[in-house]
Amino acid sequence: MAAAVSTAYDIFASVFPPKQFTKPTPETTPQIGSFSSPGESFGGFNSPHGSGTAQDAVHLERAWSAATRYLSCSNPPDDRQDARPSREVQDAFFLLCGNAAALEKLATWCANDLDAHVRDSVLPKLNFWQHPIPLSTATEAIAETVRVLSTTQDTFLTRPFALSRLGSGALEVFYHQVRQSFLASALHSIPQQRMQKTLACAFHQCMVQSMEHNDPDICKDRGLCSCPVNLGPDLDNLYQVGLGGDLAERAFAHAMHKFLQRSAIDRTCFRLEWGTEQASVVQKLRFWVASVLVPFIENTLKKLSANPSLKLSDSDKYQFQQIAVGSLGRSRTANLFDYVKKWPDTKGALLDIKDCMASSTNEKSYICNSFVQQVSTRLLHAGASTTEILSIYTAVIYSFRLLDSRGVMLEKVSGPIRAYLRTRDDTVSIIAASFLADVDAEGNVLATDPTKVCADITIEVSRSSLEDTRDHRVTDWNDMLWTPDPIDAGPDYKASRSEDVMAYILGLFDPEDFIKEVTTVLAQHLLQATDPEYVKETRLTELFKSRLDATKLQAAEVMLKDVRDSVSLNRRINPSARFETASAELPKPKEIMAAIPEDGITAHGLYALFEYRMKPAQFTAAVNLVASKRGELYFPKRTRLPQEAVRDEPTKEGALSYKVQVLSGFFWPQMRSNDFALPQQFAEMDEAFGERFSRLGNQRKLHFRKALARVTVELELEDRRVRETDVPAWRASVINTFADHEAGTILTAEQLMTTLGMEEELVADALGFWSGKRVLFQPTPGTYAVLESLDMDTGPPQPDVQPQADAVSAMMSQDAMLRESAPMFETFIKGMLRDGGPKEIGGFMGITNMLKMVLPTFTYGDDEVKLLLNEMVTRGEVVRNGETWAVAG
Amino acid sequence: MSQTHSTGQGAKSGGPANAAASGNVVKRLQSELMTLMTQPTAGISAFPAGSDMTKWNATIAGPADTPYANLTLKLTLSYPSNYPYAPPEVLFKSPIYHPNVDFAGRICLDILKPGGAGKEGAWSAVLNTQTVLLSIQSLLGEPNNASPLNGEAALLWDSDKSEFKRKVDARHLEPAEIEDDA
Structure with a gap:
């Protein structure tokens, strides 16, 4: 009961100290024998159990007096020698040691005494803690605090320390109590939170500074990083001044966290390795953490907690490695977009990320999300050109296949890019053009217009194989390499073994749209191709056949066959044709090799491609050079052929060279069909060819597309000769008109239009072209004449007019096609509205859909239909009633 | 009558080739439509x-x-899957008073019945939508009163032309009115 009372009293007293501590008792006023109230007059101990007899009380009284006089801080000792307790004091303490209550009392008294002195002399020196400490001075603040505390501690605690040396366990405890109360009263005035933060900051600064002195070259030479870390001397005796323990450990944990997040990772030793020969730095980082950082942490904690037996467990060490690797991964992921963009020079960074991913499971989705966000802010906006996006798309495919070979991550990150690419109008045409662009021996893309061709795709196509890569997994029951889908795969994940970049690019669009666009580009390409065997185009068509639905590529095959047949047709019925070009020569072994498909070909089938050009014996010899025979089929050999000398084609002089390509109109895209008068000679040759063609006895009707013809023009002017190859026929016609007139004739555009029956657009293009070449000049604005000698033109040189793509392209633009077919579409619309009643434009049964269904050539949308309808309304053929349209009358 | 025949024919040529056949039908109809649109015949x-x-x-x-x-006059045409080897089914959608058309719009015309050996009809694969419609148009002016579906109309055609005309007008609805009914 008494104990309980006293405990409650202690608690109360700790909040409201009731006691009035006395000054040390003056030696000269002993009041011996006041039994009535032993110790009361001094306010000393008043425990009723403490004193047995009056004699004991007197002794205690005296001892107390001596002890308090000795311990009092009013006259601090000058040095340690001075602090040595005298015999009397020693005796007094030994006496007090025998009485626990008295000793405790003395400690309390001492604490109170110290408190007063600390308030007077120490706290003013630590006043700067009352204001926030700037980060830059954190280390200094801590150092100053340590300095102040250790000197005052020296001063005030010399005597208790000297006592603890006397060899009594109780006095040692007493010393620690006194020390605790000193530190408590000194540190009590410093805000704990601020102290912890400042301490953390100081730790961090010290660690960073210590790292700065390391020489990364040493690590580089050794291939390992062993840069040491330390805290510096300032923070060594934190524990001694009471700043150790939990507070410091917490602060150190904060500092280490921050250190591992940035400074430890962001160093020369772990810098990203550029170039193609790279490896991940994750191993180096793990080694550094295990061999340098963990021992450092261990030592620091030992110091901070003054516990020399402290040891980090293996799981703690592993944890630190994980944290370091994790923060390396994060810092790499933050720049992932840049790394992907610079692929393959940044393989090292990607390998780092891959290693980091392996160490933590939720890292994957973080990387995906972060990358998607980077892409959407940095790439998927109007400022990026479609070719750029496409080339980054190919880089994304490569990079993420490296990160995750199963393609789950790729599936996730490519979604937004694919969705965005689909919204771009020019994507399909750029891809198609990229497929057909040329690559030279060094891997550079030869493109006429670099903004229309994505070089990465072109290189990819030149690399890709003709293997049939379509997915057979579901039906292939004998597939011993089958694995279940990864657990983190999305619902539209398709497991496929050999999806390459091609597959991803071809998968961007609806195959039908894609084939349509490719056909257009291929047509354009075939018309301009000079290779009489069309090796490249054949290869490409085969490639598409292996990737896409082969039956849908019928048009492409027919087009190829047309141009090939044209070559032999020209030889048979066009006597003026000359074949000095490659077709008359023996095929080079390389050509034969190119013609052998990956899945083999029979000798007969292969020879059919070359029978016009070589004898069977020659052929067999060449084939054996480039192909290996397995069973009945020939396969291409994997060896490289010696480089062949490139021969210049001999230039032709004299008689006109004339070549015709016969195309099957149904399978080719709609082509330019402008009509105009050709130069007399050409027209005669066309006629002659047409006649011979009809004599061949097939049912096909020949229709000359004059606008597609290309001519090599040589002009002999007074002072120079001008030679232009592959000039469209309309330009030749225009310049020929000048030749037909006598020298010096001045013609206007209108005159030319009427003479040649040519459209204004083409006349303007031709005049611009020849003016740009300085063959024509304008004596007065709007009139043209031949510039016979260069000094005749006094006007400023005219800019070389770049022909508009639209005017030159052999294929009709969508708009021109709509214009041309408008009457037919309008007839259909009228029929539909008359027989089917009024209709809306959109919707499943709307005009647009109906037109698409009944008329496969109709490939336009609601906007075009509306345009046509509005034109019909102005002509009074159709009336509009709200959203529905009906036939008039 | 004509219906039973055409079903029989359809069953014979149906089966595995059906899908390909319907693809051919669509192609044939597309080309017929193209002809109708590019070389239109007045009144059809x-x-x-x-x-x-x-x-x-x-x-x-x-x-x-x-x-x-x-x-x-509005009509509906429905093409069987083996068209053009079987005739399309043609019905008048506009109500019409005619000796060879019944009140459900069915038309009695030899070319709309399956032809060939042992068949009474005169359908042939060389016929097409345009010729069918032209035949129906000419049937309007020259009914076959020997085998009427509408006996009263056949009698009136021969006896009282003005009463016939009155009945035609009474029964007729303009396309817009049919739309309203529907």
């Missing part, structure tokens, strides 16, 4: 009714100098 027009290419709507203008002059 036809167009697919919806997403199904084998169901068409047609419009015939009543021939001048007949009781049907100035009338616009």
Whole structure:
């Protein structure tokens, strides 16, 4: 009961100290024998159990007096020698040691005494803690605090320390109590939170500074990083001044966290390795953490907690490695977009990320999300050109296949890019053009217009194989390499073994749209191709056949066959044709090799491609050079052929060279069909060819597309000769008109239009072209004449007019096609509205859909239909009633 | 009567080749439509009714100098999967008073019945939508009163032309009115 009372009293007293501590008792006023109230007059101990007899009380009284006089801080000792307790004091303490209550009392008294002195002399020196400490001075603040505390501690605690040396366990405890109360009263005035933060900051600064002195070259030479870390001397005796323990450990944990997040990772030793020969730095980082950082942490904690037996467990060490690797991964992921963009020079960074991913499971989705966000802010906006996006798309495919070979991550990150690419109008045409662009021996893309061709795709196509890569997994029951889908795969994940970049690019669009666009580009390409065997185009068509639905590529095959047949047709019925070009020569072994498909070909089938050009014996010899025979089929050999000398084609002089390509109109895209008068000679040759063609006895009707013809023009002017190859026929016609007139004739555009029956657009293009070449000049604005000698033109040189793509392209633009077919579409619309009643434009049964269904050539949308309808309304053929349209009358 | 025949024919040529056959039907109909559109015949027009290419709507203008002059008549055509080896099923959608057309719009015309050996009909694969519609148009002016579906009309045609005309007008509805009913 008494104990309980006293405990409650202690608690109360700790909040409201009731006691009035006395000054040390003056030696000269002993009041011996006041039994009535032993110790009361001094306010000393008043425990009723403490004193047995009056004699004991007197002794205690005296001892107390001596002890308090000795311990009092009013006259601090000058040095340690001075602090040595005298015999009397020693005796007094030994006496007090025998009485626990008295000793405790003395400690309390001492604490109170110290408190007063600390308030007077120490706290003013630590006043700067009352204001926030700037980060830059954190280390200094801590150092100053340590300095102040250790000197005052020296001063005030010399005597208790000297006592603890006397060899009594109780006095040692007493010393620690006194020390605790000193530190408590000194540190009590410093805000704990601020102290912890400042301490953390100081730790961090010290660690960073210590790292700065390391020489990364040493690590580089050794291939390992062993840069040491330390805290510096300032923070060594934190524990001694009471700043150790939990507070410091917490602060150190904060500092280490921050250190591992940035400074430890962001160093020369772990810098990203550029170039193609790279490896991940994750191993180096793990080694550094295990061999340098963990021992450092261990030592620091030992110091901070003054516990020399402290040891980090293996799981703690592993944890630190994980944290370091994790923060390396994060810092790499933050720049992932840049790394992907610079692929393959940044393989090292990607390998780092891959290693980091392996160490933590939720890292994957973080990387995906972060990358998607980077892409959407940095790439998927109007400022990026479609070719750029496409080339980054190919880089994304490569990079993420490296990160995750199963393609789950790729599936996730490519979604937004694919969705965005689909919204771009020019994507399909750029891809198609990229497929057909040329690559030279060094891997550079030869493109006429670099903004229309994505070089990465072109290189990819030149690399890709003709293997049939379509997915057979579901039906292939004998597939011993089958694995279940990864657990983190999305619902539209398709497991496929050999999806390459091609597959991803071809998968961007609806195959039908894609084939349509490719056909257009291929047509354009075939018309301009000079290779009489069309090796490249054949290869490409085969490639598409292996990737896409082969039956849908019928048009492409027919087009190829047309141009090939044209070559032999020209030889048979066009006597003026000359074949000095490659077709008359023996095929080079390389050509034969190119013609052998990956899945083999029979000798007969292969020879059919070359029978016009070589004898069977020659052929067999060449084939054996480039192909290996397995069973009945020939396969291409994997060896490289010696480089062949490139021969210049001999230039032709004299008689006109004339070549015709016969195309099957149904399978080719709609082509330019402008009509105009050709130069007399050409027209005669066309006629002659047409006649011979009809004599061949097939049912096909020949229709000359004059606008597609290309001519090599040589002009002999007074002072120079001008030679232009592959000039469209309309330009030749225009310049020929000048030749037909006598020298010096001045013609206007209108005159030319009427003479040649040519459209204004083409006349303007031709005049611009020849003016740009300085063959024509304008004596007065709007009139043209031949510039016979260069000094005749006094006007400023005219800019070389770049022909508009639209005017030159052999294929009709969508708009021109709509214009041309408008009457037919309008007839259909009228029929539909008359027989089917009024209709809306959109919707499943709307005009647009109906037109698409009944008329496969109709490939336009609601906007075009509306345009046509509005034109019909102005002509009074159709009336509009709200959203529905009906036939008039 | 004609219906039973055409079903029989359809069953014979149906089966595995059906899908390919319907593809051919669509192609054939597309080319017929193209011909109809590019070389239109005055007074006749036809167009697919919806997403199904084998169901068409047609419009015939009543021939001048007949009781049907100035009338616009609507028809529906339905092509079997073995078209053109079997005739399309043609019905008048506009109510019409005619000796060879019953009140449900069915038409009695030899070329609309399956032809060939042992068959009474005169359908042949060389016929097409355009010729069918032209035949129906000419049937309006020259009914076959020997085998009428509408006996009263056959009698009136021969006896009282003005009463016939009155009945034609009474029964006729303009396309817009049919739309309203529907």
